[in-house]
Amino acid sequence: MTEQRNINGDNDTSFRSEGNRAQHRPTMRIDAHQHFWRYHPVTHDWINAEMTAIRKDFLPADLAPVLARNSIEGCVAVQADQSEQETDFLLALAKENTFIKGVVGWIDLRSQDIEERLAHYKQNRHLKGFRHILQGEEPGFMLQPDFLKGISLLNDHGFSYDVLIFPQHLEAALQLVRHFPQQRFVIDHLAKPGIKDHLIDEWKKGIGAIAEHPNVYCKVSGMVTEADWQNWKPADLYPYLDVVTEAFGTGRLIYGSDWPVCLVAASYDEMIAPVKEYYASFSASEQQKIFGANAMDFYHL
Numbered sequence: 001m002t003e004q005r006n007i008n009g010d011n012d013t014s015f016r017s018e019g020n021r022a023q024h025r026p027t028m029r030i031d032a033h034q035h036f037w038r039y040h041p042v043t044h045d046w047i048n049a050e051m052t053a054i055r056k057d058f059l060p061a062d063l064a065p066v067l068a069r070n071s072i073e074g075c076v077a078v079q080a081d082q083s084e085q086e087t088d089f090l091l092a093l094a095k096e097n098t099f100i101k102g103v104v105g106w107i108d109l110r111s112q113d114i115e116e117r118l119a120h121y122k123q124n125r126h127l128k129g130f131r132h133i134l135q136g137e138e139p140g141f142m143l144q145p146d147f148l149k150g151i152s153l154l155n156d157h158g159f160s161y162d163v164l165i166f167p168q169h170l171e172a173a174l175q176l177v178r179h180f181p182q183q184r185f186v187i188d189h190l191a192k193p194g195i196k197d198h199l200i201d202e203w204k205k206g207i208g209a210i211a212e213h214p215n216v217y218c219k220v221s222g223m224v225t226e227a228d229w230q231n232w233k234p235a236d237l238y239p240y241l242d243v244v245t246e247a248f249g250t251g252r253l254i255y256g257s258d259w260p261v262c263l264v265a266a267s268y269d270e271m272i273a274p275v276k277e278y279y280a281s282f283s284a285s286e287q288q289k290i291f292g293a294n295a296m297d298f299y300h301l
Contacts, residue, residue, distance in 0.1 A: 027288055027296060028074050028101070028292050029072045029074075029292045030072065030074050030075065030101065030255070030292045030295040030301065031067060031072050031074070031075040031076070031257045032075070032219060032295035033078055033254075034075050034076070034077060034256065034258065035077065035078055035258075035260065036058055036063075036090065037058055038057050038059070039056050039058075041055075050264070053263050054264060058259075060099070060100065062260075063259060067099065069269075070268065073292075075099060076100075076101060076103070076104060076256075076295065077093065077104070078103075078162065079130075079131055082106045084106065084108075087106055091103055091124055094126040095126065101126075102126060102127075102301055104129045104131050105121070105127055105131075106131060106132065107130050108150075109130070109132065109147055109149075109150025109151060110150060111150075115153060118154070118159070121157075122157045122159075127159070128159070128300060129159045130161060131161070131162035131163075131164055134169060139169045140172060142173065142176050151180060152179075155182050155183045155184070158300070161184065161186075163186065163187050165187070165192070166191065167191055167192065167199075167206060170191055170209070170210060171206065173210060174209050174213075177213045181215055182215065184217070184298060185213075185216045186217040186219055186254060186298060187217070188221065189222025189223070190218060190219070190226075190240055191206070192222065195226040195227040195232075195240060200243070203243075207247055208243070208247045211252075217253070217294065218252060218254070219254045221254075221255070221256030222256070225261055225265050227265065229264055229265040230265075232265065234273070237275075241275075241278050250286040251289060251294065253289070253294060254290070254295045254298060255275065255290050255291045
């Protein structure tokens with residue numbers, strides 16, 4: 001493992017909301033990024049032939065024992081399909097399963113009735129934020145006027161925004177977050193660096209620049225699926241953890257599993273093991289932030 005140094009999250013200039021509930025109740029261990037679906041070959045056409053292990057239903061009953069085995073008390077369910085039907089599906093699951101503490105749904109930010117739709121979803125306490133699969137769009141997509149208008153309305157309704165991108169989108173994402181210094185953003189999956197091919201330099205520059213904005217967090221998630229699925233080893237991940245830990249500090253890192261997508265490369269236990277090992281030398285309070293408190297703060301859990 002690359003030589004580490006503990007980073008005191010208490011001195012981090014992280015964005016903090018006025019309603020920081022994590023300060024007022026015990027911190028839970030949270031998996032802040034996972035998915036549920038009833039598999040359909042059209043809806044989930046992104047699950048290609050190499051990913052047959054996840055071409056099936058994944059529902060709360062499947063995840064609950066996995067979280068319990070890892071002493072994780074709650075999760076945040078994130079959209080995998082771009083429809084309001086997906087958002088409503090996840091909200092229904094959250095209503096039925098108390099361990100689902102929040103939902104990151106989808107909404108058409110470019111819609112003419114965006115304000116009406118945001119007002120509608122604000123009524124549901126489980127809805128914490130939104131996400132669009134920006135990795136499937138050209139970088140300029142997120143800088144279109146109608147998209148920016150939609151983003152501009154999120155903070156007033158108390159919603160966060162998950163940024164799902166590849167490294168080539170980082171420059172556009174930087175411009176996006178500069179527009180909205182009061183909006184809570186989180187970069188999903190470290191912006192998907194090329195771990196399999198050991199690509200790090202350009203990604204490091206981009207992630208460092210976006211981390212300078214204190215309203216931007218980063219999810220420690222999705223690494224095994226960016227590595228060599230069959231042959232990855234923990235040491236392949238550590239240089240990337242070095243970068244985001246240095247850039248964001250322990251006050252703006254959020255653990256997530258990306259279950260069940262992670263199963264194409266590792267079991268849940270295999271996926272979480274190197275993350276736990278990496279941060280084992282950090283203080284108990286820093287580990288508490290990464291594995292729960294930061295998620296509670298960011299998503300208002």
